[in-house]
Amino acid sequence: MRYAVIMAGGSGTRLWPMSRRVLPKQLIPFLDGQSLLRVAFDRLDGLVDPAQRYVCAGRPHREAILATLPELDDRRFLGEPIGRDTLNAVGLTAAVLAARDPEAVFAVFTADHVIEPVERFREIVAAGFDLVDRHPNTLVTFGITPSYPATAYGYLQLGPAYEGATAGGATDDGAAPPAAAARVVELFREKPPREQAEQYLREGSNRYVWNSGMFVWRAAALLECIGRYEPAARAGLNAIAAAWDTPDRVTTLERVFPALPKISIDRAVMERAAGDPAIGVAAIAMPVQWLDVGSWPAFAATCPRDGENNALSAGRTLLLDTADCLVASNQPDHLVAVVGCQNLVVVHTADATLVCSMEMAERIKDVQQAAHDRFDGQHT
Secondary structure, eight states, X not given: OEEEEEEOOOOOGGGTTTSOSSSOGXXXXXXXTBOHHHHHHHTTTTTSOGGGEEEEEEGGGHHHHHHHOXXXXXXXXXXXXXXXXXXXXXXXXXXXXXXXXXXXXXXXXXXXXXXXXXXXXXXXXXXXXXHHHHSTTEEEEEEEOOSSOOSSSOEEEEEEEOTTOOOOOOOTTSOOOTGGGOEEEEEEEOSOOHHHXXXXXXXXXXXXXXXXXXXXXXXXXXXXXXXXXXXXXXXXXXXXXXXXXXXXXXXXXHHHGGGSOOOOXXXXXXXXXXXXXXXXXXXXXXXXXXXXXXXXXHHHTTSOBOTTOOEEEXXXXXXXXXXXXXXXXXXXXXXXXXXXXXXXXXXXXSSOEEEEEGGGGGGHHHHHXXXXXXXXXXXX
């Protein structure tokens, strides 16, 4: 059976001061009154039945997530007692699903992506499910065409067409059909320096694409790979899965999960599998508008613009001689006025206000940590 899991455990420190520990970015109603998590869940309509959708997130956010997604019952909420990176979040899902359904095939998504058009997204993910049905031991990922030399994303180095991918011509709008776009992943290249990212961009998307962080695989096949590359993690996940639907769940989770090796799914499995002749790794091109809402400049891309290219997400704004700024507030009656500024991030909340140049937006996570340390966590 086909399943999907949404990873919703990020802290969103680069979206401080709106994103807080008690209300991280994926739960804030950023997008026309809807949260990123709500949008990610609804994006799966027609692709995976709601009863087969799971969410993996920090256990402290359980009540807020169940309130955001009333169709998600507690049995499909996978609560982590502590963050141990994506290997263990995805591995926990695989272990629980495999225990419940040995034939489970599941897709992995994150709660901080904005993707358009949704119809094409669904078509391409469905092609990923079909590829795994034909090749049950294949690990499938999805590649995004780079639009600039990003250094915050990983890259996939593409090889020849994947065995079993259906050949075909381009669609009417010039995009390759999903099955034809299935390619061998020769190498994962994680967050390159700018010079290397510029070289990837010059070589083109026929050779290098962004790693989207979305996957499809058979739960049992992924667990075999975890056992192959990270046997300690596999043993711990097996112990947790065996206790998951029993009264011993909490005690086992508290005892085992914090001791699992902290590593990403990309580094632990995908990078190694791409160079392992015994494992098949395929990438399917996803020619969509894709935005990872992990920072304020990225969030600005989702906002309406005024005539001076200011991105506005506030109830009341007054901008004079100001251009290329983001102005955001979660208090609709509070007036935010900006005069004579360019290329700034201005974010207002009830107890904290941020003013930052767009170029320095990556340092906001440092501000969040400094505020936590200086003010005893009051503003975080």
